[in-house]
Amino acid sequence: MITGDRIGLGWRSELSASILSNLDRIDLVEVILDDYFEAPLLKLRSLLTLGKQVPVIYHGVTLGLASSIPVCQKRLEKLARVIGYLEPESWSEHLAFVRAGGIEIGHLAAPPRTDATIEGSISNLRKIEKTVGLRPILENIATLIDLPGSKLSEPTWTTRILSESRSGFLLDLHNLYTNALNFGFGVFSNCSLSITHKSVQQ
Amino acid sequence: MAFLVILTGLFVLYALINYTRPRTYLGDQVLKDLRGLLTRLKDHAYLLKAGGETNEVALLVAVFGVGALSTDTFPFVRKIFPNYGSSCGGGCGGCGS
Numbered sequence: 397m398i399t400g401d402r403i404g405l406g407w408r409s410e411l412s413a414s415i416l417s418n419l420d421r422i423d424l425v426e427v428i429l430d431d432y433f434e435a436p437l438l439k440l441r442s443l444l445t446l447g448k449q450v451p452v453i454y455h456g457v458t459l460g461l462a463s464s465i466p467v468c469q470k471r472l473e474k475l476a477r478v479i480g481y482l483e484p485e486s487w488s489e490h491l492a493f494v495r496a497g498g499i500e501i502g503h504l505a506a507p508p509r510t511d512a513t514i515e516g517s518i519s520n521l522r523k524i525e526k527t528v529g530l531r532p533i534l535e536n537i538a539t540l541i542d543l544p545g546s547k548l549s550e551p552t553w554t555t556r557i558l559s560e561s562r563s564g565f566l567l568d569l570h571n572l573y574t575n576a577l578n579f580g581f582g583v584f585s586n587c588s589l590s591i592t593h594k595s596v597q598q
Numbered sequence: 599m600a601f602l603v604i605l606t607g608l609f610v611l612y613a614l615i616n617y618t619r620p621r622t623y624l625g626d627q628v629l630k631d632l633r634g635l636l637t638r639l640k641d642h643a644y645l646l647k648a649g650g651e652t653n654e655v656a657l658l659v660a661v662f663g664v665g666a667l668s669t670d671t672f673p674f675v676r677k678i679f680p681n682y683g684s685s686c687g688g689g690c691g692g693c694g695s
Contacts, residue, residue, distance in 0.1 A: 409637065410638060412635050412636055412638055413639035413654045413657055416632075416636065416657060417652065438631075438634065439634055441631055442631035445627075445628055445631035446631075446635055
């Protein structure tokens with residue numbers, strides 16, 4: 397739910413001291429969940445302590461859920477352990493794929509916007525909810541190329557996934573702006589569908 | 599009667615142990631967590647400069663103790679606390695230990 401603009405930083409160990417010593421100027425901190433998949437409980441507990449100093453939002457980057465390929469169950473179980481311990485109100489992930497055919501891309505890639513990837517995404521979201529107990533808020537990504545085979549516009553594709561999966565939306569304005577520059581459309585024309593979407597939560 | 603005396607003795611012992619502890623159990627936990635969050639700061643303490651441009655020095659001392667400061671940059675630490683030095687790391691002294 398949008399409750400006003402807040403300015404935050406991504407939690408990085410390099411920035412930890414600067415963040416903790418300037419909390420009066422930081423509204424929130426974003427923690428990457430994937431960094432804690434293998435973390436012992438002591439390290440996870442430190443995130444709870446961090447959450448007592450400053451509001452923390454949790455974000456995932458490696459599920460690659462926007463794909464016709466099922467999300468890796470092992471990865472989900474690690475995520476479930478972290479989410480189960482931290483018990484956040486919400487967490488977010490990208491509408492992207494990050495691996496295929498056994499190859500890790502190491503990048504948040506846009507899938508072809510087709511019915512197949514919509515169905516795959518929704519199926520993955522069901523699997524995530526079943527294992528983790530909480531489905532993610534979904535974030536739009538930036539892409540350099542419009543993949544061949546895309547049959548739907550980004551707003552249509554995104555809106556269908558959001559509405560059919562009843563997921564919340566994290567509207568990344570930077571990614572939206574980047575796509576607008578890369579593909580030459582007006583930011584406001586493209587986001588008009590999404591930004592007014594009742595699913596926008598962040 | 600003996601039972602009450604034993605109970606009183608146990609309670610006094612419990613009170614003494616807790617009263618003489620520098621911190622509560624929760625305080626220990628929070629400090630341990632903060633040390634975990636700020637490991638990087640401690641590892642790079644030698645990069646901190648004297649002069650108060652940032653308050654990271656204060657944070658380092660509060661969480662890891664004066665001993666975490668580099669005695670090259672903060673030579674007065676060795677004068678004030680002769681037993682403390684960079685080599686002893688966190689927990690050697692100061693209010694954070």
